[in-house]
Amino acid sequence: MAKITLSDLKHSYNPQPKGPADYALKEIDLEWSDGGAYALLGPSGCGKSTLLNIISGLLTPSNGRILFDDKDVTHLPPNARNIAQVFQFPVIYDTMTVYDNLAFPLRNRGVDEATVRTRVMAIAEMLEVTDMLHRKAAGLSPDNKQKISMGRGLVRDDVNVVMFDEPLTVIDPHLKWKLRSKLKELHQKVRATMIYVTHDQTEALTFADQVVVMQDGEIVQIGTPVELFERPAHTFVGHFIGSPGMNVLPCEVRNGGAFFENTLITLEGEITQGSGATQIGVRPEFVSLGDHGLPAVVSKVSDIGRHAVVEAKVGNATVKAIVEGEAPVQGAATHLAFDPEKTRLYRDGWIATRAAT
Numbered sequence: 001m002a003k004i005t006l007s008d009l010k011h012s013y014n015p016q017p018k019g020p021a022d023y024a025l026k027e028i029d030l031e032w033s034d035g036g037a038y039a040l041l042g043p044s045g046c047g048k049s050t051l052l053n054i055i056s057g058l059l060t061p062s063n064g065r066i067l068f069d070d071k072d073v074t075h076l077p078p079n080a081r082n083i084a085q086v087f088q089f090p091v092i093y094d095t096m097t098v099y100d101n102l103a104f105p106l107r108n109r110g111v112d113e114a115t116v117r118t119r120v121m122a123i124a125e126m127l128e129v130t131d132m133l134h135r136k137a138a139g140l141s142p143d144n145k146q147k148i149s150m151g152r153g154l155v156r157d158d159v160n161v162v163m164f165d166e167p168l169t170v171i172d173p174h175l176k177w178k179l180r181s182k183l184k185e186l187h188q189k190v191r192a193t194m195i196y197v198t199h200d201q202t203e204a205l206t207f208a209d210q211v212v213v214m215q216d217g218e219i220v221q222i223g224t225p226v227e228l229f230e231r232p233a234h235t236f237v238g239h240f241i242g243s244p245g246m247n248v249l250p251c252e253v254r255n256g257g258a259f260f261e262n263t264l265i266t267l268e269g270e271i272t273q274g275s276g277a278t279q280i281g282v283r284p285e286f287v288s289l290g291d292h293g294l295p296a297v298v299s300k301v302s303d304i305g306r307h308a309v310v311e312a313k314v315g316n317a318t319v320k321a322i323v324e325g326e327a328p329v330q331g332a333a334t335h336l337a338f339d340p341e342k343t344r345l346y347r348d349g350w351i352a353t354r355a356a357t
């Protein structure tokens, strides 16, 4: 396995790019450690496939370098990069048995049959498919086929990286959580460098130790799932991660303080210098309803089982709060309080408060 470094990567599909808008990847600098579990998370069109294709060698970047450990592989073809890939749709041979499918990547590289057997049996056990080894792949359910596809990606122990591209797309929703946790477990057992590409926050946050969030060809934040949840570096991350996403409320900065609807809001720390449009960001989990704080009127209550999402109007703005226990009724007058340690200022989307020490 290898450490992966992406250095000053840029890519434009336009042969004569005129400005940043012509770049599918704007400037990517990133280091993935050997043996880590990473996710690349972002909405459709943010550049995930472009980045994946650059790492696998299907695409040469317009600018920058890719290193596996300290070796520059930027111009190496895919077959010289020693990468395993698991795609959205299972890639298996229907006419072969499950055993032969799992053995294929090893036999293809001339591995001796005794080693093939040891590796196939170990992977089959991890994936809990030992009882299917002698069945033809054609008769398997889509989720079992995808499990075998994952097994083919994981069976070799000499690859630099295993890349998963939206691997749960074809899996039934009720089986997704099972495969998701299986993959996490597999990573803990095999300790390969793994990159998991998805637009689904749950998949990214359950699988990865570190998540790279992308928007519009740029990395907006790299962090652990807790960091992304607790302290989004950009309002996009606040919106994209969480359910519902972070409240982003327009505010005015005067004399070093942030005012929302003419009320001074206590923030996590000092506001940094700068100019631009300012907003307060606070997650619904850190907004509480009670007798003190901003006067508000409940406009909507959605009971979603374990808790309710309450929407309340403060002037023209709507603030969401997660309420455990009994929720107020629509139309009720209330007050909102923001947890100061979890309330931040954003300027032009980027965090603009210093973290409390």
Ligand SMILES: Nc1ncnc2c1ncn2[C@@H]1O[C@H](COP(=O)(O)OP(=O)(O)OP(=O)(O)O)[C@@H](O)[C@H]1O
Residues within 6 Å of the ligand: 013, 024, 042, 043, 044, 045, 046, 047, 048, 049, 050, 051, 199
């Ligand atoms: N072959 C191509 N030629 C021109 N533009 C492309 C090509 N492939 C992708 N793009 C553009 O590059 C940008 C990034 O696309 P990319 O497919 O990398 O995003 P993505 O995050 O993987 O999206 P999805 O999840 O929908 O595949 C988009 O604006 C897309 O339209």
